[in-house]
Amino acid sequence: MERQHFFHSHPLKLNLFRGIINYPYSVPYCKGCGEGILGISYNCKRCDFFLHKSCGEQPRKLQHPLHPQHPLIMLLSIRSKQSYFCSKKILRGYTYHCFHCNFNLHLKCASYPFTVKAEFHDHPLKLLRKSVSFTCDACGKEDKDMSYLCIDVTCPLMVHLKCAALPLIVKNTSHHHALNLTHSSQLNQSHRRICRICVKKVDTEKVYYCSKCNFIAHLDCATCEGYTDETFMLEFKDKQPLELTGMLKNEDSKLDESMDALAYVVKKKKIGEDKIEIDEEINHFSHQHDLKLTYDQLQYNEKCNGCRHLIFPPFYSCAQCRFFLHKSCIALPKKKQHPLHPHLLTLLRKATYGDFICNVCGRECDGFTYRCVKCEFDADVKCSLISDIITHDSHEHQLILSRASYNEKCSCCDYNAKGGVFRCADSEDGSDGEYYCDICEKERNPKHWFYYCEELNFPAHSKCILGTYIFDVVGML
Numbered sequence: 001m002e003r004q005h006f007f008h009s010h011p012l013k014l015n016l017f018r019g020i021i022n023y024p025y026s027v028p029y030c031k032g033c034g035e036g037i038l039g040i041s042y043n044c045k046r047c048d049f050f051l052h053k054s055c056g057e058q059p060r061k062l063q064h065p066l067h068p069q070h071p072l073i074m075l076l077s078i079r080s081k082q083s084y085f086c087s088k089k090i091l092r093g094y095t096y097h098c099f100h101c102n103f104n105l106h107l108k109c110a111s112y113p114f115t116v117k118a119e120f121h122d123h124p125l126k127l128l129r130k131s132v133s134f135t136c137d138a139c140g141k142e143d144k145d146m147s148y149l150c151i152d153v154t155c156p157l158m159v160h161l162k163c164a165a166l167p168l169i170v171k172n173t174s175h176h177h178a179l180n181l182t183h184s185s186q187l188n189q190s191h192r193r194i195c196r197i198c199v200k201k202v203d204t205e206k207v208y209y210c211s212k213c214n215f216i217a218h219l220d221c222a223t224c225e226g227y228t229d230e231t232f233m234l235e236f237k238d239k240q241p242l243e244l245t246g247m248l249k250n251e252d253s254k255l256d257e258s259m260d261a262l263a264y265v266v267k268k269k270k271i272g273e274d275k276i277e278i279d280e281e282i283n284h285f286s287h288q289h290d291l292k293l294t295y296d297q298l299q300y301n302e303k304c305n306g307c308r309h310l311i312f313p314p315f316y317s318c319a320q321c322r323f324f325l326h327k328s329c330i331a332l333p334k335k336k337q338h339p340l341h342p343h344l345l346t347l348l349r350k351a352t353y354g355d356f357i358c359n360v361c362g363r364e365c366d367g368f369t370y371r372c373v374k375c376e377f378d379a380d381v382k383c384s385l386i387s388d389i390i391t392h393d394s395h396e397h398q399l400i401l402s403r404a405s406y407n408e409k410c411s412c413c414d415y416n417a418k419g420g421v422f423r424c425a426d427s428e429d430g431s432d433g434e435y436y437c438d439i440c441e442k443e444r445n446p447k448h449w450f451y452y453c454e455e456l457n458f459p460a461h462s463k464c465i466l467g468t469y470i471f472d473v474v475g476m477l
Contacts, residue, residue, distance in 0.1 A: 001013070001014040002014070003042055003056060003057075005042070005051065005056060006060050007031070007076065007094070008031075008044060008047070008049055010044045010046055010047060010049075011044070012042035012043060012044050012049070012051065012056065013042065013043065013044075013045075014040065014041075014042055014053065015040070015041060015042075015043055028043075028048065028050045029050065030050055030051055030052045030055055030093065031049060031050060031051055031055075031093060031094070032051050032052060032055030032056065032058070032093050032094050032107050033052065033055050033093050033094070033106065033107045033108050034093035035052075037050045037052065040052075040053045041053055041056070042056040054108075054111060055094075055107050055108075058074065058107055058110070058111070059074075060073065060074050061073055061074070062074070062096055062110060064096070064105065064110055065114065066084060066085060066105070066129075067084070067098055067101070067103050067105075069101075070098045070100050070101065070103075071098075072096035072097060072098055072103070072105060072110070073096070073097055073098075073099070074094050074095070074096055074097075074107075075094065075095060075097050076093075076094055082104065083095070083104055083105055083106040083109050084103055084104060084105060084109075085105055085106065085109035085110075085112075085129065085146075086106065086109050086131070086145075086146060093107065094107055095107070096110050112127060112161060113127070114126065114127045115127070115151075116148060116164050116165070118148070118159070118164050118165075118166070119166065119167055119168045119181075120138070120166060120168060120181055120206070121150065121157060123150050123151055123152045123155055123157075124150075124151050125148035125149060125150055125151070125157070125159070125164055126148065126149050126150075126151050127146065127148055127161075128146055128147050128148070128149050129146060130146065131144055131145050131146055132144065132145075132147070134147055134158050135158075136158065136159050136160045136163055137156075137157050137158055137159055137205065138159045138160065138163035138164075138166060138205065138206050138219065139159075139160065139163055139204050139205075139206065139218075139219050139220070140203070140204040140205045140206075141160075141204075143160065145160065145161070146161060147159060147160060147161065148160075148161060148164040163219065166181060166206075166219060166223065167181070167223070168180065168181050169181070170208055170222050170223055170228055171228060171229035171232035172197065172208070172217065172221075172222050172223075172224075172227055172228055172229070173227045173228070173229060173339075173340075173341060173342030174196065174197050174217070174227065174339050174340075174402075174403075175196070175210060175213070175215050175217075175339070176337040177210045177212055177213060177215070178210070178232070179208035179209060179210050179215065179217060179222050180208065180209055180210070180211075181206060181207075181208060181219075182206065182207055182208070182209040183205065183206055184202070184204065184205055184206065184207055186209075187207070187209060187216065193207075193216055194216065194400065194425045195216060195217050195218045195221055196215050196216060196217060196388075196400060196402075197217050197218070197221035197222065197224075197227075197402060197403075198218060198221050198402065199400045199402050199423035199424070199425045200218075200425060201425060202216055202217075202218060204218065204219065206219060207219065208221075208222035208223075227342070227403075229342050261333060261334045261335060262333070262334065263284060263285050263286075263330075263332060263333065263334045263347055264279075264282045264283060264284040264285065264330060265282065265283045266279045266281075266282055267281040267282055267283055267290055268280045268281035278293065279293065279330075280292065280293050281293070282316065282330065284316070284325065284330065285334070285347075285349075286305070286306070286325075286349040286368065287305075287318060287321070287323050289318045289319070289320050289321060289323075290318075291316035291317060291318055291323070291325065291330075292316065292317060292318075292319065293314055293315075293316055293327070294313065294314065294315060294316070294317055295313045295314045296313060297312075297313060298311060298324075302322065302324050303324070304324055304325055304326045304329055304367070305323055305324055305325060305349075305367065305368075306325050306326065306329035306332070306367050306368040306381055307326065307329055307367055307368065307380075307381040307382060308365070308366060308367040308381075309326075311324045311326065312326075314327050315327060316330055329368070329381065332347055332368070332381065332384075333347070334346065334347050335347070336370050336384055338360075338370065338379050338384060339388050339401055339420075340359070340360060340379075340401075340403060340420045341359075341372060341375070341377050341379070343372045343374060343375065343377075344372075345370035345371060345372050345377070345379060345384070346370065346371055346372075346373070347368060347369075347370055348368065348369050348370075348371050349368055354366075356369055356371075356378045357378065358378055358379060358380040358383055359377050359378050359379060360379050360380070360383035360386075360420050361380070361382075361383050361420075363380070365378075365380040367380060367381060368380070368381050369381075370384045383420075386401070387401075388400065388401040389401070390422060392422070394412070394449060395424060397424045397425075397426040398424070398426075399422035399423060399424055400422065400423055400424075400425065401420055401421070401422055402420070402421060402422075402423050403420060403421070404420065404421045408421065411448060411449070412448065412449040412462075435459070436459070437450070437459060437460050437461045437464055438458050438459055438460055439460045439461065439464040439465070440461065440464050442461075444459070444461055448462075449462060450462060451465045
């Protein structure tokens with residue numbers, strides 16, 4: 001979908017933008033409101049010009065209830081102007097302006113309706129056009145801003161502008177089921193309340209929750225622009241509760257069926273010693289010849305054509321080609337959902353388009369990939385199988401898989417994290433004092449991994465052990 005905007009000479013294309021996944025160096029700003037871009041936006045690749053979808057579809061001329069006497073004209077804000085609605089400075093971007101009265105409105109301020117019907121509340125909400133201190137009854141955060149109030153004088157509901165628009169059901173790319181807006185008192189109290197998206201504690205009145213998986217998410221995290229399934233949200237919008245429940249069950253059933261589909265066809269079976277059927281000969285989608293199951297040890301160090309790790313019995317092989325697959329790689333499903341991507345991934349062989357870079361670990365790979373053709377997202381076999389919760393020998397608490405934020409560094413190697421990272425929600429490092437490396441004699445960060453000899457009380461940077469000073473270390477030993 002393309003649009004010609006009156007402030008730009010080239011046509012703009014509507015795209016789904018996901019921050020550092022699409023734009024690794026920085027997050028671009030919307031030329032309309034001046035805020036960062038995430039989610040659906042219009043952009044011109046020739047000029048690096050971005051507009052939020054809502055900002056790009058605002059009219060050039062507007063008649064607004066806050067200034068009914070004159071029409072407002074959208075123009076580029078060259079000087080700092082103050083928005084009448086929120087009293088905040090308009091530092092960059094466009095503004096609605098009245099030349100007669102020097103009246104200004106942010107683009108976002110102009111888009112707020114005066115009365116809304118929140119999905120989670122029985123009564124309409126009215127816009128309070130004045131900044132006051134309050135605690136939001138949806139997210140529980142204290143703030144000083146404009147808000148929506150319940151028009152029923154007996155109902156004390158007061159919520160943020162963005163919280164008033166919270167949907168009852170949201171589909172976030174971090175989870176394969178839909179999440180329901182739930183009061184925190186309805187959660188399973190036997191589990192700790194950790195947001196599975198940002199991996200921080202949840203202590204708000206309302207949360208998004210999947211009861212099937214005990215998946216909890218902050219309101220902001222679950223509805224974060226750019227990480228919600230927009231197709232899902234449009235399809236299920238305005239549905240009645242009973243109709244919606246049936247449609248969600250049908251969606252879950254179709255997803256389960258798709259993910260259960262096998263990547264091979266059985267050609268020959270046999271009965272094992274324990275009287276269990278064994279797939280002795282198969283036809284796998286990745287190879288033109290039939291593959292046979294073997295328990296023999298190979299003479300040479302061959303690698304599996306799927307995961308590219310060393311092959312070991314039992315495995316499947318081709319009698320005509322040097323083609324091998326682990327028994328576990330044969331069992332990989334044809335479709336798979338990954339917590340770091342919104343769409344269902346399809347298992348493909350390398351020969352489809354050559355080597356690829358895994359979007360989860362950032363490494364170059366040449367085996368099977370789980371790929372989203374639409375987004376050009378790849379996950380190699382190893383990264384497709386990784387659990388979203390792990391226990392690592394280097395840390396005392398469980399680690400939860402989440403997306404890396406911009407300029408976030410790994411606690412082990414201190415390099416910028418890309419794709420997925422494992423986070424701890426429990427611990428804060430309370431270390432104090434000074435820590436040094438006994439090789440380079442420079443200070444080291446106590447939060448980073450290091451090599452240590454307990455017998456000699458000898459700590460060292462990992463880069464000093466494996467990098468520049470490796471020969472000095474050998475000499476010292």
